Amino acid sequence: MKRRYVLTFPPEIVDEPITYNLIRNYDLKINILKAEINPGKEGNLLLEFESEKANLDKGINYLEEKNIACLPIEAKIRFDQQACIHCGSCTAVCFSRALTMHKLSWELIFEPEKCVACGLCVKACPLELFHLDF
Numbered sequence: 724m725k726r727r728y729v730l731t732f733p734p735e736i737v738d739e740p741i742t743y744n745l746i747r748n749y750d751l752k753i754n755i756l757k758a759e760i761n762p763g764k765e766g767n768l769l770l771e772f773e774s775e776k777a778n779l780d781k782g783i784n785y786l787e788e789k790n791i792a793c794l795p796i797e798a799k800i801r802f803d804q805q806a807c808i809h810c811g812s813c814t815a816v817c818f819s820r821a822l823t824m825h826k827l828s829w830e831l832i833f834e835p836e837k838c839v840a841c842g843l844c845v846k847a848c849p850l851e852l853f854h855l856d857f
């Protein structure tokens with residue numbers, strides 16, 4: 724299975740080899756999609772994990788023991804679907820195709836599990852319907 728999570732690191736452990744330990748100890752394949760790490764400050768990583776569910780669960784337990792917040796990407800991007808007017812502006816900037824238009828109804832389809840937290844939809848939506856917490 725593949726899942727995307729946003730990890731938020733407390734300042735005191737931003738220099739620990741967390742991703743190395745996840746790969747070595749829990750046999751996780753990891754793709755780093757976005758990183759904001761600054762020495763002495765809180766850090767954020769968007770990671771895509773590929774593994775058996777049991778290994779992923781163990782890896783997430785390890786992160787929580789390290790006091791690293793670990794939330795699925797779906798929890799980090801909010802979208803006010805009720806207010807959407809289906810203008811399509813956001814789909815033009817979403818290169819990961821988390822935002823697409825339905826080919827028959829021309830209604831917006833949002834698949835947050837494909838999001839890479841680029842934030843471009845936040846600026847593209849004229850109604851400001853997206854909020855990204857990264």
Ligand code: SF4
Nearest residue numbers: 817838839841842844
């Ligand atoms: S943050 Fe970027 S990848 Fe995610 S839905 Fe918006 S435009 Fe698409």
Ligand code: SF4
Nearest residue numbers: 807808810811813848
């Ligand atoms: S830009 Fe905003 S209003 Fe237009 S389709 Fe996207 S979310 Fe809906």
